[in-house]
Amino acid sequence: MLDDISILNKKRTCVTAALLLLTGCEGIQSTLSPRGPAAAEIAHISWIMFIGAALILLVVMVLALYALYRDPDKRIAVSASKLIFAGGVAFPTITLTALLVYGVWSMGSIRVDPQPELTIDVIGNQWWWEVQYQRDTPGAGFTTANEIRVPVGAKVRLRLHSNDVIHSFWVPNLAGKMDVIPGHINTLLIQADKEGTFRGQCAEFCGAQHARMAFFVISQPREQFDAWMAEQRAPAAAPTTEISRSGLAILRNNRCLECHAVRGIGATAIVQRHGPDLTHIASRTHLAGGTLKNNRANLKRIIADSQGVKPGNYMPSYPHLSDDELEAVASYLEGLR
Template identity: 75%
Template sequence: MPRLPFPSVALTALLVYGVYTMGSLRADPEPDLTIDVTASQWWWQAQYQRDVPAASFTTANEIRIPAGRKVRLRLHAKDVIHSFWVPNLAGKMDVIPGRVNSLVIEADRAGVFRGQCAEFCGAQHARMAFFVIAQPQAQFDAWMAQQRAPAVAPASEIGRRGLDILRSNRCLQCHAVRGISDIPGDPRHGPDLTHIASRTHLAGGTLKNNRDNLKRFIADSQGVKPGNHMPSFPQLSDEELEALASYLEGLR
């Protein structure tokens, strides 16, 4: 009987071991939280607890997670192929229309981790950023409770004027404000504005979230981010823009 050379034996043993262990390496670990993330030209929607309607809520361009916990992201695409990438937390994952891809991320410390669409998806591909914000568990739980709450009715005259402007300019046909514009089976496709003031950035990471940038983006969204699906509103006066920004800043 011919003898097998030692390298063949060793390599065969390693192959068997590799095939045996491959399944456990590829298996998704059990997550502590699942978030549905939907990519659109050119922004990201994050829906928490989608499978529990009473506790579900939606935010945009920020994904908050508890530090030190595994989080499964179910990735959806609304229009074209995108790619989800947070370099400091995970590798790239394609986001494909008609398909749900799963990615598990974990931040071992609290912090802010910038993400980016890594697949060319149209004119504003470079301005399709998002932020993963990892928080200590207690802070994350408090944020979750805040996000579940509906929008608070404006208490000031300028805030009430801003809400009237939001309604009269048909903004609520594209944007939801829970407690103000609830529609069963809501078909709207713009970012949810219920707690917009709690976010750090606007327009897919393009602008920092402050009053001046709110007014700038509303008045000239096509100048700031050409080709996005929100029209500019140059017809609004400075006073109207101030009132509208005042209302939005109250949505925390």
């Protein structure tokens, strides 16, 4: 038998569970907490469909209960053919047509391409995202990875490319999914109404590490964004300490720079399955497609044990590097702000 306390505890658990479910809708990767016009439109359609479907289910349930429990002598008689015509033909035709018209109309408002303020090229790679700013303006452009910064309120056009297989770009707080297809450029418009960090994720199975192919969209006030752009445009900082200088030498001697570009030291990635641009790696919040926080321990970990962190990815592990060598590499990379 339940005593008062345990009933109270049960109630508490239920309330907590309900709150947890509700907070599940808020968050940095949620369609149900839209932070931009396209996402708001999508959330709107979802709610209309959900509420509409719930109402229809309710009506069907009431009718079913009526048929089951109402005294047969007192039931309202409706001819079968009329019921089938009304409920099976007329009603679905009207509601589905209305939904189609509304869907096509709101798709228009998502797709239109009003002169974007900024165009960013995003390239899907197994299993990380390359992000290129101003790639059509020689000298002004720069490349980063797994992090897309945008000014608050700006209409940003993303040009989506793939370097290998089909991926799908999805940042639910800001927009719908868009396929990322080899040999074809899809565009997607995003606009963040407020400052914030939103998590995105590849949404099309693209191989072993598909689940670790995340990214972040960071929207920030215009001045902060401009300052960030200026920092990113600058070449890599030269190593200033003995240890970071030896770190750079280790990078040079281990073929790291065949895959990783570091602008300003003459390192441009030369292999097709190249890795993220490291010019300003220290300015990024995460490593390896949102898998690890960017800090010294994780830098060392991903270099020594890349295949342990993300099995099957295209960077080899470097188990032969000693802890001192890893420290040196990490301290060089940490200087690349």
